[in-house]
Amino acid sequence: MISPDALVPAADIRAHFVDRLNSVLRRPGMWGDELVLRMMCEDLLYVEGRPVVWHEQQTAWEASGAWSANGAKGAFARHLHADGPADAVVSLYAEFAHRLGWLRAVRVLDAVEYARLRATAQEWVGREDRSWSDVAAAFGPPSVRFGGSNPRYGKTLGYVTADPAAPMVCFHLWNGTRPDALCGWTAEHTEPVLLAVRVGGAAAFRDSFTYTPEGERRRSCSRELSRQLD
Secondary structure, rough: OOOOOOOOOOHHHHHHHHHHHHHHHHHHHOOOOOOHHHHHHHHHHHHHHEEEHHHHHHHHHHHOOOOEEOEHHHHHHHHHHOOOHHHHHHHHHHHHHHHOOOOOOOOOOOOHHHHHHHHHHHHHHHHHEHHHHHHHHHHHOEEEEOOOOOOOOOOEEEEEOOOOOOOOEEEEEEEEOOOOOOOOOOOOOOEEEEEEEEOOOOOOOOEEEEEEEEHHHHHHHHHHHHHHHO
């Protein structure tokens, strides 16, 4: 039996969970599905002595439409594309982590940078199709990249300030399979294309998205597929 004196201090346990959570957010494909994130958030809140916060957050997501019978994945499948992409799903959890002081950003926007981003991003996105490099050129490196660096795969770029109350701005990028692929998976685009920008904090989840023309096309395809399955 382990002696109580040998147990790791609570502060060290918390730091370990925060490190692990940030790893999961950045590489969701390596860690499993959304259930892993839910358990990690609940465990962290238990360590911090405020487990009720998770129930409050889930209730708020349900009220806004960001939650479904299968979690956030179903909500993103309705509003982004049918796959319910893991990198987009984890960005919702990252917003929660940022508000609670858990998210570790590699770049924190100052007030001027953030104001410019908020003032221009939605119009910039809606005007024409964009790619990963276009987003980086327009707004600089992200605060956090959800998903790997391989341009063959989709990812989400998140931008935050030091103020946890300032909504995260997320650019959701996607790459598909070429129609003429004979076997395996062949990237449709040389780099991921932008489907939408999403600004956190909207009262209704559907209102948080602004789509590119490609995003609107993918969204229409997803709605048609849902109707066929129904």
